[in-house]
Amino acid sequence: MATTAVEKGFAAESGRPARLAKTMTMVGSVGLTFLLAVVTVAVVELITRKSTGDTVTFLTTYAQPGWTTCALFLLAFLGFDALIGRQHKAVLVLAPIAVLLAFVSEQKQIFLTDPLYPTDLLFGRQIMELMPALVRDRPWTAAFVAIGSVSAIAALVSVWVLAWKRFRPLTLKERALRLAIAVPLLTGFASIMDYNQFSWVRDRLNVFPIMWDQTENYRHNGFMLAFAINLPMANVKAPAGYSADAIDHIYQEPLPAGTSHRSKPDVIVVMSESLWDPTRLKNVKLTPDPMPVVRQNTTGAVFSPEFGGLTANVEFEALTGFSNAFLPTGSIPYQQYVRDPIPSLATFFRGEGYTARAIHPFAGWFWNRTSVYQSFGFETFRTEETMPVMSKRGIFTSDEALTKEIIRQADAQQDPFFFFTVTLQGHGPYEPNRYAKNTIKVEGNLPLADQQALSTYAQGVKEADDSLKTLMDWASNRDRETIIVVFGDHLPPLNTVYTSAGYMNDVTAARRASVEQMKREHETPLIVWSNKTGVKEDIGTISPALLPYHILTQAGFEHPYYTGFLGRVQQRYDIVDRYQLIGNDGKATADWSRKKNIDPLIRDYRFLQHDILFGKRRGLERFFPAHAGVVGAAS
DSSP states (O other), X not given: OOOOHHHHHHHHHHHHHHHHHHHHHHHHHXXXXXXXXXXXXXXXXXXXXXXXXXXXHHHHOTTSOHHHHHHHHHHHHHHHHHHHTBTTTTHHHHHHHHHHHHHHHXXXXXXXXXXXXXXXXXXXXXXXXXXXXXXXXXXXXXXXXHHHHHHHHHHHHHHHHHHHHHSOBOOHHHXXXXXXXXXXXXXXXHHTOOTTSOOHHXXXXXXXOOTTOHHHHHHHHOHHHHHHHTXXXXXXXXXXXXXXHHHHTSOOOOOOSOOOOSSOOEEEEEEETTOOOGGGSTTEEEESOSOHHHHHTOOEEEEOSOSSSOHHHHHHHHHHOOOGXXXXXXXXXXXXXXXXXXXXXXXXXXXXXXXXXXXXXXXTXXXXXXXXXXXXXXXXXXXXXXXXXXXXETTEEOHHHXXXXXXXXXXXXXXXXXXXXXXXXXXXXXXXXXXXXXOXXXXXXXXXXXXXXXXXXXXXXXXXXXXXXXXXXXXXXXXXXXXXXXXXXSOOOOTHHHHHTTSOSXXXXXXXXXXXXXXXXXXXEEXXXXXXXXXXXXOEEEOGGGHHHHXXXXXXXXXXXXXXXXXXXXXXXXXXXXXXXXXXXXXXXXXXXXXXXXXXXXXXXXXXXXXXHTSOOTTHHHHOTTHHHHHXXXX
């Protein structure tokens, strides 16, 4: 029987409520997803900002991309739900990951100043290896985190199981619609996030990549957007003006004929973990002086580009003569960029007939050192796995035992040698009762916990000082000239000791401040000493990248890059920092990298570094003539 027009109209009318109900269901589902996105962003920002007011401001002011972040989470939730096939399931996967990253970032800022960068995920194993020390330093916090983590995981698993049973499956049409909306918008947003290129859309969304000031970058853009902005840092683009001709036109001073050294002194460089002068703290008295040997033989100071950690970045500068100032903020060359053979002090000394050896009483994988040292041209790398068992102080190998091992290995050498050593005893955190007895008395109006941490740290400084005396006494009895270089990699992570003593405004050092404040919060001791000529005096405060110049000039060598080019840099600048250049006269050029006109010397410095690390190595033969021979012989 044919359907009448009346019947068709009635069927259409009866279908409208069903379609309306289905539409309302979809709208409600999307609305709830958006609410969950807002809650996720709020929790992440509350953790990282540690301020309810700042979090509310981020989410309510047009000047910051709070709503843009919420919209991105909404799109991510919708797209992931479509892939899973159930509504709201993505929240249970993506939100915990975001919260976990935020928590890790907050903890990192406590110890190391900086927020979490994407590249930090490359050395998660290092964090796990140091976990016992962190647990001993803050046992109640560790217990709370452990209990909270187990509870959170159990709760999350329970919710996942419940959600799989209760959350409504999405129809194929709903899944296709969500993907059709989410994928193009997320892809389009990702395409405008290159911070090297201006984007009108990004600008309208109030997303401003502030790569020269990561603290402000994370404050303005929020944790998740700033974290995403930093993802491209692994792709280092050539600086403006870089070319083969630019490298060819970098001036190179001709070396005099017959520059081979007559005596070839042995060279021992010790990067002492967290070595710093604690007597610089205000309103605190340490008795007796924990570092008399260092004080008597101080040459100057190293201006560390880091604070409380990231030792590998300081080490990178000291061994290569290259600068972190020319690399993306938050990058770690040892993890990201050192993949091929790179010229270093090791390749230079090997080119002069030396044995080049790295020594560190810890695991070889830590900071990727085994691979990096091989790329730097060291013949051998002695680690805790390949050295005799050494006594420990606390949980780390003692400086005394390491010094005796350095002497043992040096006495076994026939050829002149270059040793680069990284100590471990001074590593934080500085838990009470690390040592059975502390011989340094701490006096001052400090909370008990701070007094105990400072006492532990000062005892470690004293034992580092004693070890230096042992090394110098041994060298004084040698016939061959022996040069000893000792420097601290960064200030120790003493946390509230700094604020309690009135030394710093915060528990971590500033990244941008006056010259006086930056030196106060980044200077570590530097000793350059020879058993024949004594202390090299009046070096001043220098960047670690300038150390190769002073090491080789002290040893009597000349080199196109290490004494030639770096020598010219040292004649004009003491500190090359990503935020400021500090000249020999103590005057600073702030935000130099953002200026239209850059000192040609610094420009060439950046060109040459990029050429060697990332370019076609046009300047390798001219500035590092021994490198090819050493690398070729090793391959």
